[in-house]
């Protein structure tokens with residue numbers, strides 16, 4: 642699958658709802674920050690030097706030895722239209738940061754979309770592995786293998802004392818950020834989420850919104866990741882996050898059970914109202930869509946609504962993002978046109994899902 646195919650489909654492997662604990666953990670991500678010793682950090686690079694970094698990465702990625710990492714394609718950001726770039730971001734395959742100064746940046750994408758390597762983001766390389774459900778160890782193993790493959794041809798900035806050197810001091814050491822995207826509607830409804838967020842920060846974890854740093858939580862989706870990259874091994878960071886995630890999964894499931902037992906009518910009403918609005922509304926903002934799709938997903942996970950593949954609801958959350966709607970319509974929609982088209986897309990999709 643080429644990068645052009647990737648931007649034509651809203652679906653990505655991480656949305657499959659097939660991994661462990663996928664009723665609560667939507668996806669797992671591990672990213673490694675790496676820099677090439679011969680170059681200044683990206684924010685100090687002029688165009689020519691930034692280009693040299695892209696060439697250096699391109700030459701390793703296209704080498705014979707790297708082929709065993711899978712089918713990888715490097716695209717400069719300028720080879721993609723602004724809408725296509727935005728779609729890669731909406732699909733979580735690149736970060737919002739990679740959209741800035743596109744003339745200096747590139748992305749390497751594996752054909753199954755599980756591995757992406759951002760070039761000249763905050764660091765020269767951001768190696769990202771993204772899998773469905775709670776699969777942090779698998780993400781780490783994969784990221785480690787890709788890292789080894791790149792290290793064959795690139796000289797990474799590394800200090801015996803500090804570990805990998807990175808543009809921002811918060812990433813020095815392992816350069817590893819592990820994160821889980823969790824769907825926590827019951828902990829939000831019962832109000833337990835605030836105390837949990839406070840506890841998580843005391844445990845050295847950060848909670849971010851849907852598109853990472855500086856973005857809001859929407860659709861009851863929270864991204865939990867490690868704050869510290871120094872002084873712990875990669876395995877310790879992963880084990881720590883897995884342990885906390887499993888506790889959150891237990892708490893969310895318990896809250897769902899209690900809510901459903903004690904407020905059966907309210908929960909069923911909430912789920913079916915979401916179903917009704919999504920099926921019949923004519924104008925739908927993206928915030929409303931995320932909230933209603935979250936309620937629908939809760940209904941599917943509680944088996945109030947049978948027979949709907951949960952992954953398709955996650956796909957709908959991506960399909961109804963602004964750039965994707967523009968792409969589907971083949972036009973630059975204004976906000977009102979988008980809200981109308983979003984409502985139409987959701988109706989069509991749900992119609993075919995519930996008929997199937």
Ligand SMILES: Nc1ncnc2c1ncn2[C@@H]1O[C@H](COP(=O)(O)OP(=O)(O)OP(=O)(O)O)[C@@H](O)[C@H]1O
Pocket residue numbers: 668669670672730733735736737763771812818820821822849850851852853854864866
């Ligand atoms: N578990 C996850 N599943 C799907 N997407 C994720 C997950 N974790 C992070 N992302 C996405 O990765 C992108 C970057 O996230 P974020 O800003 O938190 O991390 P980062 O850029 O790696 O870290 P830093 O802030 O240290 O540079 C965002 O688009 C975010 O939505």
